[in-house]
Amino acid sequence: MRELRVTPIKNGTVIDHIPAGLALKVLKILGIGDAVTSTVTVAMHVPSQAMGWKDIVKVEDRELGGRELDKIALIAPTSTVNVIRNYNVAEKRPLALPDRAVGILRCANPNCISNVREPIESSFVVRSKSPLRVVCKYCDRELEDIVSHIL
Amino acid sequence: MSSFRGRDVLSIRDFTPADIQLVLRTARKMVPIAVGEKRSRSLEGKILSTLFYEPSTRTRLSFESAMARLGGRALGFSSAEGTSVQKGETLADTIRMVEAYSDAIVLRHPHEGAARLAAEFTEKPVLNAGDGAGQHPTQTLLDLYTIWDEKGSFEGQSVTLVGDLKYGRTVHSLAYALAELGAHLTFVSPPTLEMPPEILEQVKEKGLSFRAAHRLEEVIRDTDVLYVTRIQKERFPDPQEYEKVAGSYRVDMDVLRDAKRGLIIMHPLPRVTEIAPEVDRTKHAVYFKQAFNAVPVRMALLDLILGEGA
Numbered sequence: 001m002r003e004l005r006v007t008p009i010k011n012g013t014v015i016d017h018i019p020a021g022l023a024l025k026v027l028k029i030l031g032i033g034d035a036v037t038s039t040v041t042v043a044m045h046v047p048s049q050a051m052g053w054k055d056i057v058k059v060e061d062r063e064l065g066g067r068e069l070d071k072i073a074l075i076a077p078t079s080t081v082n083v084i085r086n087y088n089v090a091e092k093r094p095l096a097l098p099d100r101a102v103g104i105l106r107c108a109n110p111n112c113i114s115n116v117r118e119p120i121e122s123s124f125v126v127r128s129k130s131p132l133r134v135v136c137k138y139c140d141r142e143l144e145d146i147v148s149h150i151l
Numbered sequence: 152m153s154s155f156r157g158r159d160v161l162s163i164r165d166f167t168p169a170d171i172q173l174v175l176r177t178a179r180k181m182v183p184i185a186v187g188e189k190r191s192r193s194l195e196g197k198i199l200s201t202l203f204y205e206p207s208t209r210t211r212l213s214f215e216s217a218m219a220r221l222g223g224r225a226l227g228f229s230s231a232e233g234t235s236v237q238k239g240e241t242l243a244d245t246i247r248m249v250e251a252y253s254d255a256i257v258l259r260h261p262h263e264g265a266a267r268l269a270a271e272f273t274e275k276p277v278l279n280a281g282d283g284a285g286q287h288p289t290q291t292l293l294d295l296y297t298i299w300d301e302k303g304s305f306e307g308q309s310v311t312l313v314g315d316l317k318y319g320r321t322v323h324s325l326a327y328a329l330a331e332l333g334a335h336l337t338f339v340s341p342p343t344l345e346m347p348p349e350i351l352e353q354v355k356e357k358g359l360s361f362r363a364a365h366r367l368e369e370v371i372r373d374t375d376v377l378y379v380t381r382i383q384k385e386r387f388p389d390p391q392e393y394e395k396v397a398g399s400y401r402v403d404m405d406v407l408r409d410a411k412r413g414l415i416i417m418h419p420l421p422r423v424t425e426i427a428p429e430v431d432r433t434k435h436a437v438y439f440k441q442a443f444n445a446v447p448v449r450m451a452l453l454d455l456i457l458g459e460g461a
C-alpha cells in the first residue's frame with residue numbers, strides 16, 4: 001500500500017473518490033463551519049488510479065446518514081462513503097441518487113409556493129440521473145445550477 | 152362510477168386523452184342546463200369553496216354559475232384583502248379550515264404550485280383555477296372543448312398559436328394537450344417570445360411535427376384553428392418596439408384574406424388590440440362562444456368529480 005496522505009482516523013466517516021474540486025462543496029453539504037467540535041481533514045487533488053485526481057474528506061466522530069448522503073449523491077454520485085469504527089471500515093454506505101430529492105434543494109423560482117412560508121419541504125422529481133436533471137414538484141420548473149441550490 | 156370522483160384537477164398533464172374526451176362529451180350534455188333550458192339538481196346539497204387570492208372575475212363567476220346550475224352552492228372570497236390570509240395565515244391552514252365547510256375547493260393563487268400544495272392538505276378535491284404563471288387546467292379544457300365542438304375532432308387539425316408563446320403558460324399547457332390529441336401545431340411569435348425549448352421537446356416526444364414562423368401571413372392559408380394570445384407591454388423595455396411587434400401580430404381582415412373558409416379564431420380574453428373589432432362579425436370569430444364554454448366545461452368537471460351518477 002502506498003503512503004497515506006491523510007492519516008487514518010479512529011472513529012468517523014471517510015468520503016473518498018470525490019471528483020477533484022468538489023471537496024469544498026461536500027464540506028458545505030455537511031454543514032462544516034464554526035460550530036464543529038470534531039476534526040475534519042480534507043485532501044484535495046490526490047492522485048487516483050481510477051479517476052486521475054480526486055478529493056477526500058474525513059470527518060472524525062461523526063457517522064453520516066440519510067439526507068447528508070442524498071445530498072452528496074446529488075453532486076458527487078461516484079464518491080464512496082465508509083464508516084470507520086476503531087480504525088476499521090465498519091460499514092460501506094452506498095450512495096444512491098433518490099428518485100425524489102426532498103428537503104435538500106431550494107427551488108430557484110422566487111414565485112414558487114415552496115419558497116413561501118408554508119409547512120412543506122421542497123421536493124424535486126429526478127427526471128434524469130446522468131446528466132442530473134431535477135424538476136420542482138410544485139412549480140414544475142427545472143432547476144438549473146443544482147449545486148448552488150443545495151440547502 | 153367514473154374515475155373522476157373525488158379527483159384533483161391540478162395540471163392538464165394529469166389527464167389522459169380518454170379523460171379529456173370524457174370531460175368534453177360531458178360538457179356537451181351540460182349545454183342545455185348551462186343556458187337555463189333544462190334544470191339539474193345533480194349537485195344539490197353540495198358546497199363549492201372558491202378561494203381567489205387574486206381577482207379573476209370571469210373564472211370565479213363561471214365556477215359559481217356552473218355550481219348553481221347543477222343545484223349546488225358556492226362560497227368564498229374574491230381577493231385576499233380582508234381575510235385571515237392578510238393576517239399571515241398559511242395557505243395550508245386556510246385549506247384545512249375550508250375543508251370543513253365544503254365538498255370541493257377551487258383555488259386561484261399568485262404562487263406557482265399553490266394548488267398542488269393545497270391538495271396535500273385536504274382529502275377534498277382541489278381544482279386549480281390558475282396559480283401564478285403556472286397551470287390553469289380548466290382554461291385548457293375549455294379551449295379544447297371549443298376546438299372539438301367547432302371542428303369535431305383534433306386529429307389532423309392544423310392549430311396555429313400566435314403571440315407571446317414564451318411567458319404564457321396557458322399556451323404551453325394547450326400545446327402539450329393538443330400534441331397529445333394529435334393536432335398539428337404551428338407557433339408564430341416574435342423572435343424574443345418564442346415557445347421555450349422544453350415545451351418543444353415535449354411536443355416532439357409525442358412524435359408530432361410542428362413548425363415555427365415569425366409571420367402570420369406565412370401560415371394562415373392552411374390553418375384550421377388560430378389561437379391568439381396577448382403580447383404584454385411589460386415584456387418590452389422600449390414602448391416603440393412593443394407597438395411595432397404588437398402591430399405585426401394583429402389579426403384583421405387583411406390578414407384573413409387568404410384564410411380557409413372554416414378557420415376559427417380563438418382568444419382567452421380579455422383582448423386588447425390583437426384582434427380587430429371588424430373580425431367579430433365574421434364566422435371565424437368564436438372567442439365569445441369560447442368564453443361561454445367556460446360554464447358547461449366547469450359544470451362537467453364538477454359533476455364528474457362531485458356527482459353521484461356521472
Ligand SMILES: [Zn+2]
Pocket residue numbers: 107108109112113114136137138139140141264
Ligand atoms: Zn418550484
